[in-house]
Amino acid sequence: MASLKIRIFTVEKEKPKTTISVPLGILKIASKMIPKKLVSMLSDKGLDVNEILKAVMEEDIRGVLAEIEEHQKNETIIVSIE
Numbered sequence: 001m002a003s004l005k006i007r008i009f010t011v012e013k014e015k016p017k018t019t020i021s022v023p024l025g026i027l028k029i030a031s032k033m034i035p036k037k038l039v040s041m042l043s044d045k046g047l048d049v050n051e052i053l054k055a056v057m058e059e060d061i062r063g064v065l066a067e068i069e070e071h072q073k074n075e076t077i078i079v080s081i082e
Contacts, residue, residue, distance in 0.1 A: 003021045004056060005078075066078070
């Protein structure tokens with residue numbers, strides 16, 4: 001089953017420092033469990049989590065949805081459906 005994945009990488013490391021995986025089958029329920037700090041951070045970058053969830057539930061979308069580079073924090077955030 002496919003999952004919504006949100007990964008946060010630091011520049012120096014290949015493995016993410018944080019990974020959130022939500023199976024698409026329970027996405028509506030689980031979306032309420034996404035940390036508010038993460039939702040706020042994505043919103044600050046112009047990504048509406050509710051719109052992403054809506055699009056994923058309505059269409060057969062796969063792959064990277066967004067990649068955000070936080071240069072001052074040396075972080076990369078990747079939102080994908082896998």
